[in-house]
Amino acid sequence: MEILIQQLFNGLTIGSIYSLVALGLTLVYGILHIPNFAHGAIYMIGGYITLTMMTYVGVNYWISIAVSIIVVGVLSVLMERLVFHPLRNTIIINNKIAAIGILLFLEALAQLIWGADFRQMSSPYNQVLNLFGVTFTVQRLLIIVAAIVVMVLLYLFLKKTFIGRTIIAMSQNREGAFLVGINANKVAMLTFFVAGALAAIAASLTSPINLVFPGMGHLVILKAFVIIIIGGMGSIPGAILGGYLLGFTESIGATYISGDYKDIIAFILLIIILTIKPNGIFAKGEH
Amino acid sequence: MPKKFEKYIVIFFIVLAIIFPLITQNDYYIHIMTLAFIWSIAVYGLNLLAGYTGYLSLAHAGFFAIGAYAVGLLTVKIEMGFWVAFILAPIITAVIGFFIGIISLRTKEHYFAIYTLCVGYVIYLIIDKWDSLTEGVRGLMGIPAPANIGPISFTTPLSQYYLVLAILLLVIFIIYRIINSLVGRTFIAIRNSEPLALSLGISTIKNKLLSFVLSTFFAGLAGALYASFVRFLGPDIASTAITFDLLMYLIVGGIGTLFGPIVGTTLIVWISQNLQFLQDYRMLIFGPLLTILIIFAPRGIMGIIGDWKVKSSEKKRNKEAQKSQSELKKEA
Numbered sequence: 001m002e003i004l005i006q007q008l009f010n011g012l013t014i015g016s017i018y019s020l021v022a023l024g025l026t027l028v029y030g031i032l033h034i035p036n037f038a039h040g041a042i043y044m045i046g047g048y049i050t051l052t053m054m055t056y057v058g059v060n061y062w063i064s065i066a067v068s069i070i071v072v073g074v075l076s077v078l079m080e081r082l083v084f085h086p087l088r089n090t091i092i093i094n095n096k097i098a099a100i101g102i103l104l105f106l107e108a109l110a111q112l113i114w115g116a117d118f119r120q121m122s123s124p125y126n127q128v129l130n131l132f133g134v135t136f137t138v139q140r141l142l143i144i145v146a147a148i149v150v151m152v153l154l155y156l157f158l159k160k161t162f163i164g165r166t167i168i169a170m171s172q173n174r175e176g177a178f179l180v181g182i183n184a185n186k187v188a189m190l191t192f193f194v195a196g197a198l199a200a201i202a203a204s205l206t207s208p209i210n211l212v213f214p215g216m217g218h219l220v221i222l223k224a225f226v227i228i229i230i231g232g233m234g235s236i237p238g239a240i241l242g243g244y245l246l247g248f249t250e251s252i253g254a255t256y257i258s259g260d261y262k263d264i265i266a267f268i269l270l271i272i273i274l275t276i277k278p279n280g281i282f283a284k285g286e287h
Numbered sequence: 288m289p290k291k292f293e294k295y296i297v298i299f300f301i302v303l304a305i306i307f308p309l310i311t312q313n314d315y316y317i318h319i320m321t322l323a324f325i326w327s328i329a330v331y332g333l334n335l336l337a338g339y340t341g342y343l344s345l346a347h348a349g350f351f352a353i354g355a356y357a358v359g360l361l362t363v364k365i366e367m368g369f370w371v372a373f374i375l376a377p378i379i380t381a382v383i384g385f386f387i388g389i390i391s392l393r394t395k396e397h398y399f400a401i402y403t404l405c406v407g408y409v410i411y412l413i414i415d416k417w418d419s420l421t422e423g424v425r426g427l428m429g430i431p432a433p434a435n436i437g438p439i440s441f442t443t444p445l446s447q448y449y450l451v452l453a454i455l456l457l458v459i460f461i462i463y464r465i466i467n468s469l470v471g472r473t474f475i476a477i478r479n480s481e482p483l484a485l486s487l488g489i490s491t492i493k494n495k496l497l498s499f500v501l502s503t504f505f506a507g508l509a510g511a512l513y514a515s516f517v518r519f520l521g522p523d524i525a526s527t528a529i530t531f532d533l534l535m536y537l538i539v540g541g542i543g544t545l546f547g548p549i550v551g552t553t554l555i556v557w558i559s560q561n562l563q564f565l566q567d568y569r570m571l572i573f574g575p576l577l578t579i580l581i582i583f584a585p586r587g588i589m590g591i592i593g594d595w596k597v598k599s600s601e602k603k604r605n606k607e608a609q610k611s612q613s614e615l616k617k618e619a
Contacts, residue, residue: 035400035401083582090585092396092397093337094581094585096343096400097343097534097538097577097581098577098578098581100531100534100577101577101578102574102578103531104531104570104574104577105570105574105575105578106574107570108570108571109571112568112571218527222404222405222408225401225404225405226405229398229401233397261412261416263412264409264412264413267408267412268409270401270402270405271390271402271405271406274390274391274393274402275393278393278394278395279398
């Protein structure tokens with residue numbers, strides 16, 4: 001029983017990270033219908049920026065995260081401007097290939113700047129707590145709480161502010177949004193900024209318990225894709241639920257089935273789901 | 288440009304490929320060229336599916352690896368004769384491709400790309416983790432070189448070069464026949480508009496599956512050649528990095544063109560060779576190159592040449608039209 005609770009707690013931690021990454025991916029998909037393969041590289045850059053700020057510049061963990069959010073957000077916007085914007089009217093296959101090009105470039109760039117080594121990020125929250133027989137570090141607790149805070153803020157932003165609502169409007173109905181005078185360029189840039197910021201937060205939060213390296217985005221992005229397919233491409237609640245669902249499945253699967261194959265669980269899940277429902281579980285119909 | 292002229296260009300390049308080893312006399316260059324040809328075969332497979340049928344499969348390195356490991360495992364673990372294993376390998380790949388195709392082709396567009404990306408990753412993980420069968424990260428060693436056929440042996444780099452070249456030419460010829468047949472036109476119809484193809488009475492499922500299976504067959508064939516040529520296999524050949532490499536060769540050469548795969552692959556492989564000092568950083572150049580090409584020249588080098596040809600023939604026609612008009616005026 002204690003193992004189960006411990007694993008549920010771990011699942012909650014991993015799930016929080018997955019949800020944050022998947023949220024960015026699903027927001028971009030909702031607006032532009034692009035599966036952004038470069039999102040994992042954006043996530044990785046976020047981890048490195050925070051690490052660099054902490055170790056080389058020597059500032060506080062929170063300030064590092066703030067810097068990372070801004071840098072990665074701007075990088076993400078640049079990507080939209082330079083690549084996806086010129087490609088907005090071509091066939092779909094081109095967007096995917098362009099995104100792969102960016103992904104390859106950013107990974108090589110990270111390797112050039114920071115090297116291929118695995119880096120450890122030290123966190124000021126390494127204390128170990130023991131509550132009701134569950135052992136965890138404060139960092140893990142921080143991940144869970146921070147993820148929830150970010151999600152609530154994102155919800156308020158999207159539902160209560162005017163510019164947030166333009167994002168929702170455009171993902172619901174492009175033509176309708178144009179008709180009421182929403183500026184598509186601004187919304188696209190804003191969405192990419194939010195997506196980049198979410199990735200940076202996720203990477204900065206998880207880096208102290210995992211490691212920072214050029215390939216750290218690979219698995220996360222693949223799993224984020226699995227999540228948004230499970231939750232419905234473009235659906236925000238779907239991304240959050242899917243993230244936690246995958247987190248729990250993985251940590252429980254790793255304990256009770258096989259630790260070696262825990263990374264496969266997500267893909268098997270996806271293969272089963274797409275086999276039964278080729279358009280995802282909560283498909284919104286053809287766009 | 289007249290058709291005959293094109294034929295001469297093709298013959299010129301074939302002759303060049305045949306006499307290439309005699310010109311260089313350098314085993315290392317021959318080695319690089321052989322590898323480039325092997326990758327080209329895999330890229331031809333990818334081109335059939337992504338270029339002509341319009342389905343971007345990101346599991347291609349996985350199928351390449353299945354072909355390679357099939358040869359490796361059959362010859363090393365079961366000690367089967369080389370040529371039997373070599374013929375079985377692409378068939379095994381195609382059979383696995385058939386079953387994956389049945390399921391994955393139910394999905395479309397983004398779902399297909401993501402689905403195949405995940406399939407590729409699963410293949411990689413299986414090869415990496417299933418130590419007892421594939422030797423995992425230690426790698427599979429001791430794969431034999433191609434066995435002799437009668438008096439011909441394939442132990443020298445030169446003979447292997449010609450073996451690979453012969454198979455490559457055969458593959459190009461087969462692809463040429465496929466895309467100029469009704470089947471090929473059906474693939475293109477599906478790429479251009481699947482609903483339209485369906486409404487014309489084309490069985491899209493059957494044709495997509497055929498394209499997928501053929502594509503995996505060529506990937507498996509290339510993998511089998513790779514295994515017998517490099518004679519050492521690690522799980523890395525199934526990684527997404529290889530898929531992205533293949534995709535890059537295809538985009539640079541020209542997606543959906545007959546000679547795009549060979550042009551792109553040889554070019555990039557040679558450039559990579561000359562950029563050896565860049566090693567892991569070559570993607571600093573190739574990554575943006577891929578993106579820029581997609582934005583400005585989505586059909587790659589062969590696409591640019593094709594456009595130029597169309598334009599120049601238009602110009603010629605205009606000139607001729609003007610000429611005949613002026614002649615008419617003179618006569619009048």
